[in-house]
Amino acid sequence: MQDFRTLKLLDRFERVFNSFGVDYKIMRKILQVKLTMDGRRVPTIFSQNAKKKDQESNNQYLKSLWIYVIFGLFTIPFVLMGENYLFQMSLFFGIFTFFVMTSMISDFSSVLLDIRDRNILFPKPVNRKTISTAKLVHVAIYLSFLTIALVSIPLIVGLVKNGLLFFLVSALNIILIDLLIIGLTALIYLFILRFFDGEKLKDIINYVQIGLSLMIMVGYQLLIRSFQFIDLSVSLEPQWWQVFIFPMWFGANMEMIMHGSYQPFYLLFTALGILIPLLSIGIYMKFNDAFEQNLQKLTYHGKAKENKKGKLRQMFLKVICHTKEERAYFRFASSMMKNERDFKLKVYPSLGFSIVIPFIFIMNGYNTNFNELSTSKSYLTIYFSLIIIPTIMILLKYSGKYKGAWIYRVAPIQQLNPIFSGTIKAFIFKLYLPVYLLLSIVFIALFGVKVMPDLVIVFINAIIYAVICFMVLKKSIPFSESIDQYNQNSNAGIIFGLMLFVALFAGLHYVSTLFSYGIYLYMVIAIICLAALWKQAFNITWTKLMG
């Protein structure tokens, strides 16, 4: 275990901690262990392409900070824009809050919600205050890294442009926001745990992580474009509801101090901006015991409700899966996709991305004239939603619980055929179709009902594409390999090759639209191709799988 520079820095405050009744030496030991463990964890922001490495002393989290530095750069214009501090600094603090809050929930939840502390440290002769302070300091260390990465460059730019006062007030505001976020996150957790059990909370955290990943994927595409839409001359008139937008509290005090306009409105906001963060931290400290108590619920689980099997759903399942075995694998695969958080974290952001990407291309083509759009053939951009299929087809063989796969060997499985066809059907109908339907509704709204046959063809092509991907890619039993093995880059070549098929589908589709009834001919051909491929694709034996 190495010694951390951060801890050496912290050593200077040894007296302060001791005077609060904290056993500093013990706290330092706890922190050292925790920082070492963190070095072996991969943050959400990297989870899209990182493969866990067994490298000691290499904190993945610190490496991920450069992404935040880049996002920080995007906020520089808000500092430079003008002197409308209320507006621009509110936006600046708003963006800052968004990143810190989501990162807090996705990456520090494990710290805040660590119940191992209770089981491992509580029985030892360590006082409670030391343990809870260690937890707070642990979060604070990371939060300060994150904060420095995000705001240091924009603030230095602000220092140069707007002077020292600006810099100092902003820095103070940032610290207050950090405090507010720690307090707020802990209180949100406290609130959720009060009413729900741990599984629910883990689900909520999972969805925040998915949201963060998606925002970052989409953010790359949209951030630069978004500056065109921002009107620099916006002037904000004070409104009562703005009290609830807390980044504005901090924007208001900037406005007040920089322009010296001490209106009651600004004074109120400034007061809120100072009081609420301190209050929330105070409440967190006060309820820390209650929080720790409720954390126990993470391991306790109430009676879950029986989920009724709908008649309609059963009928639907009978239609799409003909054999009993196939239905079993379909149900298994759909519950795995629904329940497995690791899988969701890797797949759902891509699914969300596949909704957004067609529109990015449409927007690129038609910045000005929206009328032209409905008569154009831009609806073919919906083919971009297919590009996520190879990645997900690869991911289907991975699972965080891959060790459960021993049952495949123990059970009397004669034919592998239904395992694969059931799983692929589950992917198509449970993951892809909902996304595709959503896209279709928007497309019908944009392009009119006349594109419906085209949308049907695209869906058939999507299924063909999934089958082709399955045939080309290396086959494994679904959910049977460790998800940590997943490495996006190793498959980049194959995925790129597979993308060419999408181009082919779209190209043929375009050609078919040039003739009258061309698309109907294309549809018939596509269905025949699908039927033929489907017959061939799943003839796989155990020996083929092993070899």
Next chain:
Amino acid sequence: MKMMEEVIVEITDLKKNYGSKSVLNGVSLQVKKGEIIGYIGPNGAGKSTTVKIILGIEENYFGEIKLFGHDISDGNIDYKKKIGYVPEIAEVYDNLTGQEYLTFIGELYGLDLDLADYKAKSLMELFGVGEVYYSRIASYSKGMRQKLLIISSLLHNPELLFFDEPINGLDANSVMIFKEIMSQLSEQGKTIFYSSHIMDVVEKISSRIILLHDGKIAADGTFEELKQQNTKGSLEQIFNQLTGFNEHRELGSRFVSVVKEM
């Protein structure tokens, strides 16, 4: 106890090695219908490996294994339908709910969804864990997990059962239920392989004990027979004698003396 003379398991000269390290050095045994075999041995003796080979989880062995009169190496895996298995280390897809997992396992063994669901639910309720049937397995306690595994091994009414430390984590009452289940299953003519390190339980429930040591069978017979051969009182002592272990007193005192150092 009525003994039917049908041979269920017949292993002849089974050998297995991982690279240069040999795990099984010629194991031969015959198990008849309705027997409860206490399959014991020190850590690393090859107990789990034997079971895994029989179940088809491990391959590349030497020797012959016949189950229900058929050689298992012929590629026909129908015999697996008649086997239930509780592994020692319970790896399950624990992000599923109990219902989702158990019905899936039932369906893998050819049960209808509704029947699997009904049986799984009833068995969970009888085992006192009915209230978590619809909860994620990840949230189960150790005992609940173990009960789920036991149930998953019995859903398809198998003829031959392999239990590897099945009562791990069960409370005393549940252990009593489980012992009762085992003896009733055996009366119904089910054959049970029971591996455990808890010698008192093995001593009480087994109709025959097989002791594996260094990949070979070191003893085979009823508890009474083993007692006569080895002049020792309990199975634990017989175990120590047969595996050539008699240093426990000395090791214990050395351990304590290190503990005392401050």
